[in-house]
Amino acid sequence: MSLHYNGATFTLVVNPAAGRGRARRLLPKITSALVAGLPEVNLRVVQTSTWAEARLRCIAAVEQARPPQPGRPRDSLLVMGGDGMMHLGLNAAAGTQVPIGLLPAGSGNDFCRGVGVPTSPAGAVRAIIDGKLRRIDLMSATGNLVDGAEQRWVGSIVSTGFDGRVNYRTNRASFTLGGLVYGWAALAELHRFEPLSYRLVIDGVPREQTAMLIAVGNAGWFGGGMQGCPKADVTDGLLDLTVVNPVSRTTLLRLLPSMYTGKFIKDPAVELLRAREVVVDGDGLYAMADGEELGDVPVTLRAVSDMLSVYSPVGQ
Template identity: 55%
Template sequence: MTPLHRYDGTTLTLVVNPKAGRGRAAKLLPQVCRELLRGMPGATLRVHQAADYSEARQRCVAAAESARPAHDGVPADALLVMGGDGMMALGVNACADTDVPLGLIPAGTGNDMCRGMGIRVFNPVQAAHWVISGRTRRVDTLKVEGDLVGGAEHRFVGTAVATGYAAMVNRRANRMKLAVGPLRYAAAALAELARFEPLTYRMTIDGVARTEPAMFVAIANASYFGGGMKIAPTADVTDGLLDLTIVHPVSRNTLLRLLPTMFSGKFVADPAVERLTAREVILEGRGIYGMGDGEDLGDAPLRISVAPRSLTVFGGDPDQAVTQE
């Protein structure tokens, strides 16, 4: 831990994956710290460079549990996470269903969480200004329940739950080391295309049951997943609804044709694509596996429900222009 101290005002706990973005996070961390301290001279900044996922999770949970609410004109303590979407997901799970503000400082290659939350400044130093501004808003998350990986009974997801072909691509991409960002997902998508067959889904959507084959079903809170794929183009993280995207069985050639258009969201115009909104979805069926925020959730059955206004995030403007470093 690197303590950077001022006086006992607001405490900001910054948990960092220094390896994110192939070391980009570690390189830019000193600049982010300087910017935060310059912009918030009354704050105490505690920085943890996590050695691994387990430590990062523990640091995030501890920071959220010890955070003090706003008092006597002093803003609430906050958790900041810096890295890729895995770090963002840890922050979401630490702060969801609490009043602890979460600062998302992207330094990875995909940055789906930040895109979806409207925090579309992908330079970490610039992103720190969302925290400095003190501007927050309440957003929805997804609550996923089931027999989840790691023994958890529920997890919160900020972006989307992917199943079927989309989940298999995500799992393969996570194991790939050579390509990064969208290139990694594109390579994984092509590799999975040769072997994937439609799955039979048993879905209960807001109490209505249906059974049918599908290539994949994605349940989204925000628009993006898979390194910039716009899986739910009209998703709104403040509307209290899940956005379902169902791709019905198609040939491999058709799916190959649709893949490039997933980055623009234009694939939803294809007749094979069905879109719905709901508040709760239960997924069942053999071979159905869930991925949430790019991380493993586990096998069906999975219950996914919207948790309205369950998370406080710094900044976020859906109409803000994207700025790259």
Template identity: 50%
Template sequence: MASQQARQHVVTIVVNPCSGRGRAARLLPQVTRALQDALPGSEIRVRRTRHYSDARESAVAAVAASQPPEPGQRPDVLVMMGGDGMASLGLNACAGSHVQLGVIPAGTGDDFARGVQIPRDPLKAAAAIASGHTRRIDLLLASGEIAGGVDQRYVGSVVSSGYDARVNERVNRSRLNLGRASYASAVLLEIARLKPLNYRLTIDGEYHEVPAILVGVGNAGFVGGGIHLCPKADPADGLLDITLIGPVSRWTLIRFFPLLFRGDFVHHPAITLLRGREVLLDGDGLVPMADGESLGEVPLRLTCEPKILEILVGADHAD
């Protein structure tokens, strides 16, 4: 009797054609061809999405349809092509599953890709996916009243909730997104509304009530198109990094801005860096954002979920 034919390795590309002001649509043929050439024995499936809910359904369906790999076979791969919103959908779909996540950065921020050391060039990112070299990383799990009517969501990069979140929210509301230039403009516009917020934080059981301009709770560390808000964050160390910026003047915050992209701001006396496995986030007037999108309402429970995602990063950064 003939032996059963081995199941074909499947790579599903879910793409937002509008990401990066149409950059994803322009690059899709090159990315698809690169993966086909590098993985001739694999089935490459492309799912063009029309809107956010369509992208989420496509990602979830691809993972649900995947079968566990046979001995000696590569696991199936879900490739999310677009910005941080698309990467977030992918990591939520793949977390805890046997499906590996690949990311093709083609958005305006791409902070998750920065934080987990995925190549920023889309074709180099495709080569990293084809290589099969992976890294197991942690994710931040946010629980509570989460946007979209769910009670929990995984976060790859940072949960922001103060001045930084208001900047992100302003960029999202803008009718014209110019990437880093849009964030720089929003930073200056939001300074006019700058005031400390009253935060109530419980970090690994220790309660803190503090006034702060912002508190960022990070897994991979970047927000706002390259702002290194949690500069010591390691997405594989089993810990969350907390950056607290206390009350400062508008002029001080303006001087901070160029330093945020390098992480040099941490030496200022208004900065406090903490670490923990669990953060209960609450306060007055907070606007929680995560991976470029609205997260929900406080209070929120933020926990580190160790090594829950296998992500394709290429040989240079693999485990």
């Protein structure tokens, strides 16, 4: 008689180098906790060494997932690493019924914050074991994107101004300071930054202006714990826009620390908007999304409801 395993399969795709090797150090404890907490689940662990490999492994896990069956957990994709790994996972699972589990091990973990997943390893594991699913919105980004892509899904924020330039510099830093590297990059950019020219179309209405930054968010966090769009709601079917109108460099420097608490929105230079679709264009703009390069403007950003199932204590 042959034995056939018919339980759910959870595929854990890991970037071991995330968080300066933190993911590699945490992996044995994470896998042990998942196995102990989900004895009926077949846990497959895939360690990746490149961005391209991680992307393909995430896509394969979703494509191989079986349709949900009554009385058993769903085949699921788990991703472990920083926001770049979360970005790959959500792009693989977007528009499907395959749940995604988030195991933060990077320096930022902004997408986890934005969807209510604990940033502690133990809390994130517990959310997956408890099995509560939250169905959330994503942001569709289309345009002439990096790597020849025409469309990508975004979980958190698209940055194109001062914030985008800081993000770009952070990714190219030749040294590591953990979460402090974003602050270093902000100071490095600040000394020569000037307001940028934006050409927007917000729900069909053209708008031209200069600004220090215009962040467009699905969820609210970016830059390793900064609340770029503090009032963002991943279930409201809308994008949040945070506009920092032209200010002096001294004022911008003063605002930066309060972005970690969200209190910067009380400043008269800050404007909050909501929209279903935003076209971002302008001079000298380059788009970053979820901490990764998105591409040159123009980009069209659109809120799409009910696109992703996430293991979260918030549940539904």
